[in-house]
Amino acid sequence: MNALYSLLAVLALVVAGFACGQSEPWRIALVTIVPYAAFAALLVGFCCRVVRWASAPVPFHIPVTCGQQTSLAWIRPANIDNPSTRWGVALRMAAEILLFRSLFRNNRARLSCGRLILGETATLWLCSLAFHWALLLILLRHLRFFLEPVPAFVNALERLDGSFQIGAPPLYFSDVILVAALTWLLVRRFRDPALRYLSLFSDYFALFLLLAIAATGILMRYFTRVDILTVKQFALGLAAFRPNAPQALSTLFLCHLLLVCALAAYIPFSKLMHMGGVFLSPTRNLANNSRSRRHINPWNAPVKTHAYAEWEEEFRDKMQAAGIPVEIEGKAEDDGNAHTN
């Protein structure tokens, strides 16, 4: 049901995009107001979420250690998976964010004849990594619409990405990889019973939305051959805060634009915030040095404890009888046989 609803929601967005193309006032609104509104929502929403996380303190030092600690000089520590210094933490975070280190550990448990077998599996890691890197590449490639002159690195990326030329325009690797990885991630949610059980509306919605964005983009580039110059003129106008609404913008483009705006506005309200959150995760971004440096808890409130004096008061007689040293010599001891010190 969640999958169906989210598919319907994305289709509704697509239809809305097409509808906007049919009505002039709506079209103007879509190309002039909606992008700013959506990106304002993204910026403000994103910052609010991050500030809200960051304003909550990290009261305790709780890294999850994934290797040998730094202890005795002759034992080699795992400096990245169990860092004890800031540099180690930086490397650990880099490995986590750029290479998805933890996901790389993934394995699959299966039961066979009453035995548990843990098999290697890298597909989830590979597809997630491929999807994220392809998305980044595609975003960077899009800079060519917003910048004039186009920076050299964007051109270089584009050449690299399109180096496998089938016909014209050249086919981008990133497009193929993105769609393939997204499709696998989606199919996995349908096929794996555990994931089907868990998945919420927002899980499917994000995947469908990204797929719809990719599909409209690919259609424009390879099939309907959108007028790049008009798009660039429009994008430069947006970037310069002088929005224009060229008549030549195709309906498909409007659709693509609306979907992207929807995604941007949706990010701060969704799990897609993991892109900001991963940096703040206290189980990953703290060095495992809680015994060598004191971690401060800003709200470390006093608690009711059972002080030694109270404790001795209750057990003094028994302690003296057993010959355990006490602080205050009690009466029993005056008669004096059991006490030793």
Added chain:
Amino acid sequence: MTVTLIQIETKPPRGDWRDPHVELRKGSICYSAAPKNLTALGLPNPRVWQPLDSDWKLPPDWKRIILDGMKERLHKYRSFRLFMDICVRCGACADKCHFYLGSSDPKNMPVARAELMRSIYRRYFTLTGRIFGALAGGRELTEDVIKEWFYYFYQCTECRRCSVFCPYGIDTAEITMMGRELLNLIGCNTNWVIEPAANCFRVGNHLGIQPHGFKDSLDFAADEAAEITGLDFEVPINRKGAEVLFVMPSADYFGTPHYYTLLGYLMLFREIGLDYTVSAYASEGGNFGLFSSHEMMKRLNAKIYEEARRLGVKWILGGECGHMWRVLHQYMDTMNGPADFLDVPISSITGTVFENARSTKMVHICEFTADLIHHGKLKLDPRRNDRWIATYHDSCNPARAMGLLEEPRAILRAVCRNFHEMPENTIREQTFCCGSGAGLGTDENLEMRLRGGFPRANAVKYVKEKHGVNLLTCICAIDKATLPTLLEYWVPGVEVAGVHELVGNALVMTGEKERVVDLRGEPLPSETHAAIGASEGDYA
């Protein structure tokens, strides 16, 4: 009564996880905390009730208490708010939980366990959840949700294995701890957690053994060590001016096979002439506060520094224990420090400065002993452990909240000659929990414990069949208490021992008599070998 053996099978999850109804069953729940224990600790809503009752006698404003409690904790813990927000439900954690692997109950997937809490968070604390409700993954907070929380948050051992695999490091232990804190606010807690905490608070240790009883236990152990070695032993208690305060989990002096580990400590300390004392006031290293609330953890932990200050020791040494070391390593200094009245720990025997404990001033016994062995300060005869073919079970917290991986292995390689590792993805940071930690180790919960212990036992079975392993060594008091039962069920013929039991066996003490029995009172293998040799000779 017929006994049905547990069969582990995988079943595809069915139904909708948002339905909070859960069937509480004997064998997979822990009984409620007795009112007297709640009263002793000043905890709310003491009353007579059981999880199997239909009426849990919650306070009338329970819903407000829970929601206020959540709000407060969302502000106090970044981990909590972040972990509520950023999960993408990729499912990488799903088959990493021993309870899910052993029970096939889909709500035992770590992500699902967290979703039980997240759904409430979304409904009451996020904009989308307040507007779209179920569509945004929100759920109403009902009494059924509380029962569901109770069932599943007391079905997590806070072992953190899932967190190792999570791309964002989301730590289910953190969520379970919050869940239990919230349940504690309305008096939904288990006796197996609260009674030890109450005993520990008032008397000093989990079983409530009073100072004279504590002394009896240690004197008894000293006599036993004397009998084995022919040397005289004395265990100093509450002795002022000692160099080192030694704190161990209380199970070491009242449980088996923990007790043999205690004998190992005593022999080690005597042989190296360590100037130490134990304390009857801080006679518990374990901390069941970790299993109920951060506040309780702090209340119980406070004794260790207070006692170290009173006795005027220079530094603190800690025994073999799992969750105890999570508290000592990650919480103690923050909660009850700074320990500026103590010195940076230095081994008086080797001169090693324990820089890694520079602030906390507390050293793990495995670090201490590994250092002694590395410097050749111990005379060891590993042949005395020849009856054992050992493997090592990384206890969850020393592995995943510390990284104490090689120290115990270095010791084991020095004290026994037959050592085999279990498969790679079941040890070190990927170690499987015993299934009974975090206050679940009670007998009424045995079925769930057996299920949770299955993945661990499965790996032990592998090395038993491959290498003939007959001893599982570990450094956790809960492991030692619960793994014997689990292994008896899943892998009969494998025993459980602490690392320092094997140290005690192998340690050649100055002036000792020729040992004929090991710390368990069993004949030493060299004797056995000699006997076999002799009989073979007779036949030849």
